[in-house]
Amino acid sequence: MDTYEMLLRGFGVALTPANLLFGAIGCIFGTFIGAMPGIGAPTGIAVLLPLTFGMDPTGGIIMLAGIYYGSMYGGTISSVLVNVPGESASVMTALEGHRMALRGRAGAALTVSAAGSFIAGTIGVVGLMLLAAPVAAFGLKFGPAEQFTLFLFAFTSLVGFASESRSKTLVAIVLGLLIATVGNDPLSGRSRFTFGNIDLLGGIDFVTVAVGIFGIGEVLLAFEQNYRMEFVESRLGLRDVFPTAKEWAASFWPIVRGTVIGFMVGILPAAGATVAAFLSYGVEKQLSREPERFGKGAIEGVAGPEAANNSATAGAMVPLLTLGIPGSASTAVMLGAFMIWGLRPGPLLFSKNPDFVWGLIASMYVGNVLLLILNIGFIPAFVKMLRVPFSALMALVVVFCVMGAYTLGGSLFDIWVMVGFGVLGYAMKKLDFPQAPLVFAVVLGPLAEVTFRQALTMSQGSAAIFLASPIAGTLVAGAFLVLAGPLLWGLLRKMRASGGVDGG
């Protein structure tokens, strides 16, 4: 069957009443949590993940994906109306969109953002559809050495592209990998770091870590910082939300550029929607004939980044579905969900579970249409929902985290471990250690270790096996480049700058 036929089959799956309902729940919940400051897509996915354990995996992934891209749409609402980005990917939108709201153009900012998100999200899904099958076919050539070097590339990308400190990102990855080693060694059966506790013999499940760090950790931080939402009074009826022809014209190319940038960045492991939005904003400012308008309510600064962050969500699905490598914190949590459902993301997923993959892809088309309608027609309803007392919402998140940790294995010990990781997540935020790389490493750790040791056993302990095949060699070279590249580039710039001073 070709891609077109598979997509039609996917629509057959996505348009069943049950899956439509799960998609709609995901989109609405995603929009809501995206709009809440302090609760991002990874938190929403981690908290609602346990609900999907008893569901059909296709319905489950459709709901989780709806939360993921729905949150990108939702992040705009609080950015524009409250000047508090619900998602880190919406920081740029807050910068420009809120200024527009203060000038009485909130409706235009929200509509351009929703339209840009829709166009970018839809084109992104087309990109995903076209790229996924060839990349998956390529992935079939991977043995243990290639797989491990792919993981190595993903981890070094996290460090190389880190927006925070590289050392702290490295520490977060190492801590995640160490957490993944707790329990019985998968190859020798020896227990590691269990301290005689039988509850730890089976290891620490990634859901416990993700729910603790993204759920409880974020709640602790949000509660400490006492977030409050003060809305700009705006007319948001259907008549008030349409941008002028001039605003549409100014937004067209930023949306196109944002779509391309977002998709390309989204494919890279670790880069994600936030980097895409920042990059798009920078490009728009550079290309603008009036860069001085940026920071004062330029609609291009809303259109580009919003397109980029939505397109990035589709891009991040490419490595997740085809190679089993997450492109963002949200897809890392989704990868863990795949494993709980007994599915192994990677090249074989397309041939073994076509309904699952193509149902998901088709649901993303449907979800984007639904989100466009929701985000243009129902903004006032979301604004009313956001007026729910913040502490009540936080308390409910805590309850869902506790339920999530318990339903995983039916053990109270898991709940205590989850709370412990919540405290760790809070401490990491306070000390500026990134949380997402830790969760990445917990999810990828077990597979990375097994492939690493299998490859070394095959080569009788020789690390040369990681350079022996062209694929593995290229990935090792890529890992070195992403790690050393930024350092060398920084050094070069410093040398040039000092040369300029000397010369001047």
Next chain:
Amino acid sequence: MRNTDRISALVLLAGAGFVGIEAWRLNIWSGPGVPGAGFLPFLLAIALVVGAIGVFLEGTLSGTGDTKWFADRESALRLAVLMCCIAALVAAIQPLGMLMAVGLFLLVFLAITLRGQWLAILFIAGATPVCLHLIFERWLKFTLPRGFLGF
């Protein structure tokens, strides 16, 4: 100079030492050319040392000083209330049962944070356990822990 980074680095170095010793105890190699259970932890201990040194140097060479990194008194109190409520919730699950513990947690926590809004507090504290029962026990068929009252 950022002392928080320097202290974090020292704690991480101590952690790396512990992991390294444990890895050694677990056997780094289980046979000629065959990595053992301690192989990856040993490499991770080395990577942790590298990361900790990086954090220490960043903290030492940083041009900015320590920002006010921990909460002020009012925020710390809010945080302590939340932490105590979460701990009490988890501790209460076994004797009271999941649904009862959740209802009480919401009642106490919201009574502290939403002072005076009793109608909202009672509604949330009462409706949430019912919804959880319907979702988890009826729909998803999970068995939640029951307390001495039998639910």
